[in-house]
Structure formats: structure tokens, C-alpha cells
Amino acid sequence: MLAVIDLPEMEKQLAEDEAQLASKQSALETARRQVVHDRANVVLQDVTLQRQAALFKDGWVPAQMLDQNSANTAIAKADLGVAKANRTLAAHQIDLAAATVEKTKTLLAYTQIVAPFDGVVARRLVNRGDLVQPPTGTLMTPLFTVQRIDIIRVFCDVPENDVPQLHIGDPAIVKPIGFNGKPFIGKVTRSSLSLDPGTRNMRTEIDLPNQKERLYPGMYAEVSLEMNRRPDALTVPAAAIGSDGDGNFVDTITDNHVTRLAIKTGLTDNGRIEVTTGLSEATPVLTNIKSAPSMGTAVQPLAVNENS
Numbered sequence: 001m002l003a004v005i006d007l008p009e010m011e012k013q014l015a016e017d018e019a020q021l022a023s024k025q026s027a028l029e030t031a032r033r034q035v036v037h038d039r040a041n042v043v044l045q046d047v048t049l050q051r052q053a054a055l056f057k058d059g060w061v062p063a064q065m066l067d068q069n070s071a072n073t074a075i076a077k078a079d080l081g082v083a084k085a086n087r088t089l090a091a092h093q094i095d096l097a098a099a100t101v102e103k104t105k106t107l108l109a110y111t112q113i114v115a116p117f118d119g120v121v122a123r124r125l126v127n128r129g130d131l132v133q134p135p136t137g138t139l140m141t142p143l144f145t146v147q148r149i150d151i152i153r154v155f156c157d158v159p160e161n162d163v164p165q166l167h168i169g170d171p172a173i174v175k176p177i178g179f180n181g182k183p184f185i186g187k188v189t190r191s192s193l194s195l196d197p198g199t200r201n202m203r204t205e206i207d208l209p210n211q212k213e214r215l216y217p218g219m220y221a222e223v224s225l226e227m228n229r230r231p232d233a234l235t236v237p238a239a240a241i242g243s244d245g246d247g248n249f250v251d252t253i254t255d256n257h258v259t260r261l262a263i264k265t266g267l268t269d270n271g272r273i274e275v276t277t278g279l280s281e282a283t284p285v286l287t288n289i290k291s292a293p294s295m296g297t298a299v300q301p302l303a304v305n306e307n308s
């Protein structure tokens with residue numbers, strides 16, 4: 001419970017609706033008793049009419065008395081029909097009154113502002129005694145901002161080239177600003193399944209457990225997504241690959257002369273490009289295609305260990 005709005009006119013309306021419901025219930029009970037009374041009267045009139053008919057046959061009563069008893073029986077049956085209709089009407093009026101009471105109770109329940117989930121009040125825009133009004137037109141001021149912090153949702157944008165490799169459940173490494181690069185491990189939870197027309201990126205979300213409440217909504221972070229793992233892939237520096245109208249290529253050395261070798265590439269990661277076909281691990285590759293000697297130039301190869 002965050003706040004309670006005092007709405008005395010609605011409370012009075014509820015008391016009036018409940019009183020109206022009680023009155024309709026009393027009217028229904030009266031209508032039921034009237035049906036019982038009129039039903040008994042119909043039975044009495046039927047018995048009386050049968051007796052009068054037997055006496056009339058033997059000549060003990062005049063025809064006018066028999067006609068009067070017949071009319072009384074018809075009137076009693078009509079009264080019973082009216083009583084049943086009133087009983088049905090009273091029942092429907094009770095349903096209407098009960099619905100009105102529930103409607104008022106529902107509206108009155110909105111005066112209790114309850115948090116929709118467990119979290120913290122990050123912002124409070126009202127104080128005790130303030131006048132609050134329902135949102136109308138442009139007047140839409142919230143009372144509270146509640147944020148969930150047991151799970152932090154991380155938003156990131158995946159470039160168009162990497163979208164085909166993105167899958168729900170891919171590992172994610174999140175490094176929030178101010179944590180000295182300490183990573184938080186999560187997984188891709190969901191994505192928008194559409195690209196932003198302006199940036200050509202796809203919004204992707206990661207849910208991070210935050211049991212110790214060290215992460216806060218609104219923080220910035222660096223996100224790394226492991227969308228495709230190929231531990232045995234053959235890679236070369238991105239600067240070693242060139243391209244022309246026929247596709248990608250690298251410069252290599254054959255018989256101490258620079259030659260060109262067509263290749264096909266795969267994934268790109270951290271400055272290196274995967275070579276899927278056209279190259280073997282034993283083939284020497286010039287590390288920078290832009291500064292490489294022209295084709296056919298005689299060279300003396302020198303092997304370089306990239307990790308040194």
C-alpha cells in the first residue's frame with residue numbers, strides 16, 4: 001500500500017447503493033409473500049367455485065352467485081400472475097442494485113494505491129494532504145514511480161550484421177560503469193524481432209539477477225554477447241584481408257614471391273576474421289594487405305608470432 005485517497009462522496013455513494021440494495025431485497029421478500037398469498041387465494045376460489053357449481057346444479061344457489069364466484073376465480077388467477085411478475089421484477093432490481101454496489105466498490109478500490117510488484121519507490125510526487133485528480137487530457141501526473149530491482153533488465157542494440165547469429169539464451173557479459181570492469185553474467189532474454197529503421201539495430205534485452213541490489217535502474221554498461229562459438233576456427237587479422245570484384249583474398253608467399261589467394265570468410269570478432277575456405281594453417285599470410293608488396297615481388301619471408 002503506497003497511499004490512500006480520501007473520497008468521501010464515493011463512500012456516501014456506496015452507503016446509498018447498499019441501502020438501495022437492502023430495500024430491493026425487502027421488496028423481493030414482500031413480492032414472494034404476495035405470490036404465496038395469491039396462490040392460496042386461487043386455491044380457495046377454485047374450491048368455492050366447485051362447491052357453488054354443485055349447489056347450482058341442485059338448484060340451491062342462483063346463477064348470479066355462480067357467475068360471481070367464476071369472476072372471483074379469474075381475478076384471483078390474474079392477481080397471482082401480477083404477483084409473479086412483480087417477484088421477477090424485484091429479483092431483476094436486486095441484480096441491478098447488486099451490480100451498482102459492486103461498481104461503486106470497484107471505483108472505491110482505486111482510492112487505494114497499491115504497488116503492482118515488489119520493488120522500491122524511486123520517485124514520489126505527492127505528499128499527505130495533496131489534492132489528486134484523475135488524468136484528463138494533458139493532465140497526467142503520476143503519483144509514484146516504482147522500480148523492480150531484484151531483476152535488472154539490460155537493454156542493448158545488436159547491429160544488423162550480427163542479428164542472424166543472435167538467439168534467445170545466448171550468454172551475455174555485462175560490465176556496468178563504475179564496477180571496475182567486474183562482469184555480471186546473464187543470458188539474452190528477448191528481442192524486438194525488428195530493426196530500427198534509423199540505426200539498423202535490433203533492441204535486445206538481458207535479465208540480470210540482482211539479489212544483492214548492487215545494480216540500479218538507469219545505469220550504463222558495456223555488453224558483450226556470445227552469439228556463435230567456434231573454438232577451432234581459422235582466423236587472420238582483419239587488416240590481412242582485401243576484396244575486389246571477385247570476392248575476398250589474402251596475400252601469401254609461394255616460392256619466395258608474393259601471390260594472391262582467394263578465400264571465403266565467416267565471423268568477425270575482436271579484429272580477426274574467420275576464414276572458412278581457401279586457406280590452411282600452414283599457409284603464410286601477409287598481415288597487412290595495404291602495405292604488402294605488389295604481386296610477384298620477390299621476398300624473404302619472416303615468420304612473426306602474433307602473441308609475442
